Every structure is written in structure tokens, then in C-alpha cells.
Amino acid sequence: MQTKSDADLLSASSAQVDAAIAAFHPPLPLAVALSGGADSTALLLACHARWPGQVRAIHVHHGLQAAADDFQKHCEQLCAQHGIALKVCAIDARNAAGQSPEDAARQGRYQALIHAAQQDWLAVDGVAQEPVRSMALAQHADDQVETLLLALSRGAGVAGLAAMPAHWQRAQLEWFRPLLAAPARTLRDWLRVRGVSWVEDPTNTDETYTRNRIRAQLLPVLEQVFPQFRSTFARSSAHCAQASELLDEQAAADSLAVGIPPSIKALQALNAVRLGNVLRYWLRSSYGTTPTAAQLSQLMHQLRVCTTRGHRIHIKVGRGFVERRGAALDWYNS
Structure with a gap:
């Protein structure tokens, strides 16, 4: 009872x-x-x-x-x-x-x-x-x-x-x-x-x-x-949500500066944190795909060393590939 x-x-x-x-x-x-x-x-x-x-x-x-x-x-x-x-x-x-x-x-x-x-x-x-x-x-x-x-x-x-x-x-x-x-x-x-x-x-x-x-x-x-x-975990998640929103605002501003598709030269002018942030934002907002940490690191490295006209970029990212197309980056679904 x-x-x-x-x-x-x-x-x-x-x-x-x-x-x-x-x-x-x-x-x-x-x-x-x-x-x-x-x-x-x-x-x-x-x-x-x-x-x-x-x-x-x-x-x-x-x-x-x-x-x-x-x-x-x-x-x-x-x-x-x-x-x-x-x-x-x-x-x-x-x-x-x-x-x-x-x-x-x-x-x-x-x-x-x-x-x-x-x-x-x-x-x-x-x-x-x-x-x-x-x-x-x-x-x-x-x-x-x-x-x-x-x-x-x-x-x-x-x-x-x-x-x-x-x-x-x-x-x-x-x-x-x-x-x-x-x-x-x-x-x-x-x-x-x-x-x-x-x-x-x-x-x-x-x-x-x-x-x-x-x-x-x-x-x-x-x-x-x-x-x-x-309740404490929920509070931490709320803090992360606010931080994520700020990162998206910064990425949106940087995206205007680097263009769509993003200019390699403009991307190279960003520091590592903003570069990774804007690349994730571009891939997610334009193509609905998200790179792994390893894929993003490889892409950022290739951008840093891309100093010649003939340098090729071709990296698996998400469901497709990021490639160099002239002076800019492009992504296509495999």
C-alpha cells in the first residue's frame, strides 16, 4: 500500500x-x-x-x-x-x-x-x-x-x-x-x-x-x-550553446570576407582558430557536411602550404571531397 x-x-x-x-x-x-x-x-x-x-x-x-x-x-x-x-x-x-x-x-x-x-x-x-x-x-x-x-x-x-x-x-x-x-x-x-x-x-x-x-x-x-x-550538466550545455552561437557569428563575418566559394588567399590571412571555424561553417552551411578533426587539420595544413599555382588540394571531407578550383576551394559530393 x-x-x-x-x-x-x-x-x-x-x-x-x-x-x-x-x-x-x-x-x-x-x-x-x-x-x-x-x-x-x-x-x-x-x-x-x-x-x-x-x-x-x-x-x-x-x-x-x-x-x-x-x-x-x-x-x-x-x-x-x-x-x-x-x-x-x-x-x-x-x-x-x-x-x-x-x-x-x-x-x-x-x-x-x-x-x-x-x-x-x-x-x-x-x-x-x-x-x-x-x-x-x-x-x-x-x-x-x-x-x-x-x-x-x-x-x-x-x-x-x-x-x-x-x-x-x-x-x-x-x-x-x-x-x-x-x-x-x-x-x-x-x-x-x-x-x-x-x-x-x-x-x-x-x-x-x-x-x-x-x-x-x-x-x-x-x-x-x-x-x-x-541541472549542472544542462547549465554546461547552455554555456556551450552560447559559445557555439558566438563562433557562428564570427564565422558568418569571416565568410563574408573570404567569399563563397572561399578564396584561398583570404583564408590564408586568418589565424588557425578562425580558419578552422570558417571552414567548418562553410561546409556545414553550404553543403550540410561536417569534417572530422583529422580531415579539418589536413585541409588547414594544405591551405597553409598552398603557395604555388600548381598546388593541388584534394581531401576527403564528410561525404565528399574538398578541392582547389583555381583561386578558391570547392566541395563536391562523391
Whole structure:
């Protein structure tokens, strides 16, 4: 039997979710990406309680596991019970050669969410609704810590250490992660207080995935050694996000000076820090590719020694190659 103190703790824990939603101010109507798990279920119902009639749900059926049909049924029953309009999108999330399964599923999911949000919507009673203006994703504080630890393990720079942004724009939609300050347990507590069930993805306990090993093995140790690690790690990520923004501002200014495509002579006038920064910015903003540390170092070295008309530059960078084309650099997809 649950004691009064247990009930009080449960209620206090779930109140963190209410606080997070109270601080959330998206343009309406809002769509919530609904997997059927505890995180997205809590986000959907909390948003629906605050903005009844202004919240929709989108469920992406990845088709990668036998339980996927059950996830869809759960989402359909949940939305029908609460009078929430739902769209279900089936995608082929199989990964291409050289692409990780996680990245394939993520890219497919984002494309499906955008497509569903941009379609016409009907309310449960068949009345036409306004177009979706915002999208909410249910990543929480534990997800943010896992993202930061993965970035650290890969030797990421400040852009990677900034982890997941709380707000951004994409495809004429405002995107939000309103629960990044809420630990995973608070979302389950919020649902338990209200007697709401959710589905458990069996892959969440598969420790062949690095994220699951972090969740199962590292987070409990961090909890013991640094009880406030979620908030302190989030603060560090916020500092990195600010630093990354400043680097992008400097790179944008340097990009104007070196030109697009960038002039080799102008690049050579920059110091090493600004040179690496503007090269990363050029490749990312122009071609959506990111060099490894080794690739960037090799490219910078070749630029420094490029002092003759016949000097050739041909370096693998990201998915393609950076080459010298006359007095400038160019990149092409292999």
C-alpha cells in the first residue's frame, strides 16, 4: 500500500511536469510527436489539459519491430479517449549503406512529422482546424544528459556539447522540447498520479545501444556521486550553446570576407582558430557536411602550404571531397 509520504513525493515529482508546461509558450495550434511511451504521453496530455482543442498528435509507425502495431493502437485509443486529433504516419526506417539505424529512424521520423503537420487537419468531430504552427518533442533531462555524454565520448566541440536545443525553426514550424529540465521519473510520476498507462519500447532495455548503456549503467552512478547532475550538466550545455552561437557569428563575418566559394588567399590571412571555424561553417552551411578533426587539420595544413599555382588540394571531407578550383576551394559530393 502506498503511504502518505509516498503519495506526497509522487505528487511533488509530477508537479515538475506541470511547471515545465506552465513555462511553455508555443504558437498554437500545437502538434505533439506521440510514440505512446511515458514521455510523449505525459507531454501530450499535459499540453491538451492546458490548451484543449488546440493540440494534435502525430504518431510515426517505424515498422522496425513487432510491437509497432501495438504502439499505434495504444496511441489511437489514448487520443480517442481524450478527444485529440491524431495522424498516423508509416515510414520505411531501414538504414542505407553507411548510415546508422538510429540516424535513419530519426531522419525518417522528422520528415514524417513535417509532412503530417503540413497536411489539413480535422478535429475529432470532423470540423476543419487551423494549420499546425508548432511541434513539441518529448525529450527530457535524462535524454539531454545522454546526448551530452555521447558528445563528450566523441570529442565533440562546443556545438556538440550544446546537446539538444530547446527551440528552433524548421520547415516553417516552431519546434520545442519543453521537458528538457524534467527528469524521466517525473513524467512517469505525472502519469501515475492521473492513472494513465503507457507502452514500454522493448528496445529501451537493449544495451547493445550506447544510449541504453548510459541510461542503465552511468546515470545511476552519476545520481549517487552528483545528485544535481541533470541541472549542472544542462547549465554546461547552455554555456556551450552560447559559445557555439558566438563562433557562428564570427564565422558568418569571416565568410563574408573570404567569399563563397572561399578564396584561398583570404583564408590564408586568418589565424588557425578562425580558419578552422570558417571552414567548418562553410561546409556545414553550404553543403550540410561536417569534417572530422583529422580531415579539418589536413585541409588547414594544405591551405597553409598552398603557395604555388600548381598546388593541388584534394581531401576527403564528410561525404565528399574538398578541392582547389583555381583561386578558391570547392566541395563536391562523391
